[in-house]
Amino acid sequence: xxxxxxxxxxxxxxxxxxxxxxxxxxxxxxxxxxxxxxxxxxxxxxxxxxxxxxxxxxxxxxxxxxxxxxxxxxxxxxxxxxxxxxxxxxxxxxxxxxxxxxxxxxxxxxxxxxxxxxxxxxxxxxxxxxxxxxxxxxxxxxxxxxxxxxxxxxxxxxxxxxxxxxxxxxxxxxxxxxxxxxxxxxxxxxxxxxxxxxxxxxxxxxxxxxxxxxxxxxxxxxxxxxxxxxxxxxxxxxxxxxxxxxxxxxxxxxxxxxxxxxxxxxxxxxxxxxxxxxxxxxxxxxxxxxxxxxxxxxxxxxxxxxxxxxxxxxxxxxxxxx
Numbered sequence: 001x002x003x004x005x006x007x008x009x010x011x012x013x014x015x016x017x018x019x020x021x022x023x024x025x026x027x028x029x030x031x032x033x034x035x036x037x038x039x040x041x042x043x044x045x046x047x048x049x050x051x052x053x054x055x056x057x058x059x060x061x062x063x064x065x066x067x068x069x070x071x072x073x074x075x076x077x078x079x080x081x082x083x084x085x086x087x088x089x090x091x092x093x094x095x096x097x098x099x100x101x102x103x104x105x106x107x108x109x110x111x112x113x114x115x116x117x118x119x120x121x122x123x124x125x126x127x128x129x130x131x132x133x134x135x136x137x138x139x140x141x142x143x144x145x146x147x148x149x150x151x152x153x154x155x156x157x158x159x160x161x162x163x164x165x166x167x168x169x170x171x172x173x174x175x176x177x178x179x180x181x182x183x184x185x186x187x188x189x190x191x192x193x194x195x196x197x198x199x200x201x202x203x204x205x206x207x208x209x210x211x212x213x214x215x216x217x218x219x220x221x222x223x224x225x226x227x228x229x230x231x232x233x234x235x236x237x238x239x240x241x242x243x244x245x246x247x248x249x250x251x252x253x254x255x256x257x258x259x260x261x262x263x264x265x266x267x268x269x270x271x272x273x274x275x276x277x278x279x280x281x282x283x284x285x286x287x288x289x290x291x292x293x294x295x296x297x298x299x300x301x302x303x304x305x306x307x308x309x310x311x312x313x314x315x316x317x318x319x320x321x322x
Contacts, residue, residue: 005075006036007207008060008175013069015052015059019282027281029055031231032190033069034308037224039174040201044222044239046254048278052231054098057177060209061093062086069089073175094168098180100160104152105259111148114138117170134170141166142196151204158189165196169204170218178210182217194220199308216258219243231281233308236316247311247322249294250274288320296321 015238016193019025028064030052037043045053059066063079071079073093078086097103104113115134125133135145152160161181168176178197182190198221200206202316212218218225219239226236227250235248246252253272260269274293280284288306300320308318 004180005037006072007027007074008209009036009072010034010056010060011070011072013056013059013118014067015055015064016067018310025282028231028284029281030059030066031284033228033231033233034071035177035224035226035236036234037207037209040205040209041223042210042221044203044218044225045211045228046213046218046225047228049213049251050278050281051228053228054179055227057095057147057179057209057211061090061095061177063095065208076168091171092174094166094171094173096161096168096176096178096181098183099150099306100164100184103164107150109151110143110155110166111135111145113163114148114166114170115181117167121169137166137169138163141169142192156189157185158192161185161193162196163202165193169200173206175207175209178208180212181210183212191219197221215243215254229242231280231282232289232318233316234255234290234318236308237314239314240317242267245315247315247317249296250290288318 011034015028016026016028017029019027033056035043045056047053055064058064060071066079069076070081073089076089078089108116111134114137115130118134119130135148138145138148143159143162143166147159148157155163182193185193194217197208201208208217208221210221222239224236225239225242227234227248231252235242235246235251242251243255246255253274256270256272276293279289279292286294287303288294288297288301292303294301298320304320306318306320308316311317311322
């Protein structure tokens with residue numbers, strides 16, 4: 001029996017930006033990142049601001065032209081394709097942005113914003129049929145058809161994000177890159193949007209790469225979590241196992257910062273406070289990128305870059321001491 005192939009496979013992805021117009025240095029935003037996502041599943045990419053998680057998503061969609069590596073989507077290597085070759089596959093990939101207001105045209109109504117995308121993919125359909133389909137799409141994401149007559153400034157943050165989701169769904173995508181889609185929303189609205197993502201995934205068999213810095217949010221939606229630091233993946237494992245048995249010192253520190261509702265349990269926990277600042281991605285430290293802030297670092301950590309290796313049951317860790 002042939003093993004199922006992943007819908008998305010990323011191998012040794014790199015994205016280096018010039019540090020300045022006349023500078024010979026580079027900002028190593030993404031450095032040798034590899035992972036895969038099975039169809040109908042969710043990969044959570046988590047880490048501090050500036051760790052390269054959003055840039056990774058934009059490289060997958062070719063918004064940024066990757067410096068190196070390869071990205072396979074539905075068995076096709078897409079980074080080496082011409083724009084014409086990539087165009088049919090690009091329609092099967094969508095993106096939901098962090099700021100729903102900034103990603104919408106303030107001069108278009110919600111209905112118009114979704115219709116514009118839908119018409120591009122269904123040129124042979126009549127206007128009445130297109131309008132009916134767009135209305136169904138708005139209802140599917142929790143908006144009334146009347147809401148479609150409003151402009152973005154007349155909607156709440158949650159409604160705007162629902163509109164952004166409807167627009168991403170208009171092309172019939174199989175993969176959606178979610179760039180911190182709930183970080184700008186109130187906590188109660190976050191829960192509604194997360195539930196909407198899960199409902200749509202079940203109904204449409206969608207695959208997500210869910211970018212976030214809030215591990216408590218990722219816990220509720222991701223099947224597999226990859227923890228990034230300074231452009232590299234430090235640890236990757238199934239969500240349940242990662243939250244129960246983190247192995248990398250950075251992951252352990254991040255999980256210790258998640259608040260616990262029970263007061264007495266919170267008092268028993270050891271909060272790990274990382275010392276120092278995140279190093280510059282222009283002048284990355286030698287060896288393990290986390291060693292300047294790690295309490296376990298040794299000479300080996302300062303000299304050799306740890307390999308992201310499988311330590312058992314698909315649990316990948318980049319640490320010399322695990």
